Amino acid sequence: MSKFQAPKGVSEYFPERSKHFGFVRETLIASARRSGYELIELPVFEDTELFARGVGESTDVVSKEMYTFEDRGGRSITLRPEGTAGVMRSVIEHNLDRGQLPVKVWYSGQFFRAERPQLGRYRQFYQVGIEAIGLQDPEIDAEVIAVADTAFKQLGLKNYRLEITSLGDAITRESYTKDLRTYIATLDIDEATRERAALNPLRLFDDKREEVRNLMNSAPILMDYLTQESAAHFTRVQECLSSFGIDFVINNRMVRGLDYYTGTAFEFVHMGLGAQSGIGGGGRYDGLMAQLGGADLSGIGFGLGVDRILLACEAEQIALPEESALQLFIVPLGENVKLAAVTLAQTLRVEGLKVDVAYGDRALKGGMKAADKSGARFALVLGENELASGTAELKNMQTGESSSVTLRTLQEDLKKVL
Numbered sequence: 506m507s508k509f510q511a512p513k514g515v516s517e518y519f520p521e522r523s524k525h526f527g528f529v530r531e532t533l534i535a536s537a538r539r540s541g542y543e544l545i546e547l548p549v550f551e552d553t554e555l556f557a558r559g560v561g562e563s564t565d566v567v568s569k570e571m572y573t574f575e576d577r578g579g580r581s582i583t584l585r586p587e588g589t590a591g592v593m594r595s596v597i598e599h600n601l602d603r604g605q606l607p608v609k610v611w612y613s614g615q616f617f618r619a620e621r622p623q624l625g626r627y628r629q630f631y632q633v634g635i636e637a638i639g640l641q642d643p644e645i646d647a648e649v650i651a652v653a654d655t656a657f658k659q660l661g662l663k664n665y666r667l668e669i670t671s672l673g674d675a676i677t678r679e680s681y682t683k684d685l686r687t688y689i690a691t692l693d694i695d696e697a698t699r700e701r702a703a704l705n706p707l708r709l710f711d712d713k714r715e716e717v718r719n720l721m722n723s724a725p726i727l728m729d730y731l732t733q734e735s736a737a738h739f740t741r742v743q744e745c746l747s748s749f750g751i752d753f754v755i756n757n758r759m760v761r762g763l764d765y766y767t768g769t770a771f772e773f774v775h776m777g778l779g780a781q782s783g784i785g786g787g788g789r790y791d792g793l794m795a796q797l798g799g800a801d802l803s804g805i806g807f808g809l810g811v812d813r814i815l816l817a818c819e820a821e822q823i824a825l826p827e828e829s830a831l832q833l834f835i836v837p838l839g840e841n842v843k844l845a846a847v848t849l850a851q852t853l854r855v856e857g858l859k860v861d862v863a864y865g866d867r868a869l870k871g872g873m874k875a876a877d878k879s880g881a882r883f884a885l886v887l888g889e890n891e892l893a894s895g896t897a898e899l900k901n902m903q904t905g906e907s908s909s910v911t912l913r914t915l916q917e918d919l920k921k922v923l
């Protein structure tokens with residue numbers, strides 16, 4: 506065993522699998538960009554209070570899973586458990602909402618939750634997220650959902666389902682939670698659970714214990730309390746999704762793990778992943794910005810779990826494209842040609858070609874073995890004779906054929922055959 510190991514529960518990607526991870530992440534990001542979302546790059550730690558207020562005290566994320574510490578100035582700092590609160594903080598702080606609305610941004614990076622690690626559940630994990638701020642229209646809800654769905658389809662995923670619901674507006678919530686609290690008051694539950702329900706009664710629907718979830722089976726259902734306006738909004742979202750050709754099911758018992766949600770909420774569930782099946786989720790958060798001290802603007806977004814999406818691709822045995830291979834591998838023979846070999850490689854790299862060199866003192870056999878292993882399309886052996894004559898053999902590593910090339914015009918010759 507090596508002396509140092511990565512901390513428990515972190516996800517790591519290194520060659521060869523890192524190629525696939527990179528491809529998945531880029532595919533998700535490309536989909537966001539195609540719908541007009543722009544990069545927002547945010548700190549991985551923020552004031553603890555931002556998450557306590559933004560994400561909500563009743564959530565597991567805030568009450569049990571935050572990596573919180575005091576910095577050297579005695580400030581309470583938390584490693585970001587999610588991206589939305591940070592985006593809102595940045596939008597408010599930098600007045601991004603003063604320009605044209607909606608503000609459409611995407612982000613990607615590491616997030617931190619002190620969960621019990623298992624396959625697909627990590628303490629440091631990766632998300633690609635988007636947020637669209639300042640637009641009430643149901644069409645934007647459908648756009649956000651479609652950005653995720655399009656990326657999943659482009660990756661080749663099939664074995665997943667989109668679940669949607671509506672959590673209604675403030676009026677819905679008020680009348681619903683009143684009835685829900687009355688219902689919960691009749692249940693035989695322990696004091697800690699009752700306290701949790703007092704903070705947010707919806708939490709009992711996604712309690713980790715089955716017996717608590719069972720008690721909630723006959724609880725009133727939020728969807729029955731939607732105001733006319735909320736119901737019309739939700740109907741329109743469904744119309745849009747159908748018009749886009751995106752399949753969905755309505756899950757009227759969905760509870761998102763974060764407190765800021767209002768109106769449309771959704772989750773993508775993969776059927777081949779076992780317990781950690783949520784590959785992405787999101788929804789509207791119409792009160793969040795005002796709650797964090799900004800203007801009263803609405804917003805909607807999602808977070809997609811890149812780790813789990815890669816696992817989903819693997820579960821479906823999708824052949825993710827390899828990163829483009831090296832184009833040329835140069836094998837220098839002897840100390841005297843090394844400088845010429847690395848300079849040739851450098852010149853070609855400046856021209857945009859992907860080139861590597863057999864470093865170390867290798868004989869021809871060892872050098873060609875390295876060329877083979879590198880996966881390069883072509884190999885070029887450079888000895889003193891080749892340098893003197895200015896010509897060398899270019900070997901096509903796939904066919905085994907060789908042709909004579911002039912070193913001076915190598916770049917053009919390569920571009921012709923690549």
Ligand code: HAM
Nearest residue numbers: 587588626627630783784785786787788806807808810
């Ligand atoms: P979330 O549902 O908490 O939402 O997380 C989104 C996705 O991140 C999950 O569906 C899952 O794929 C992945 N994920 C979460 N926790 C872990 C973990 N411990 N290990 C591996 N993957 C994980 C949010 O974070 C919201 N900020 C999404 C959002 C944006 N809503 C509106 N805008």
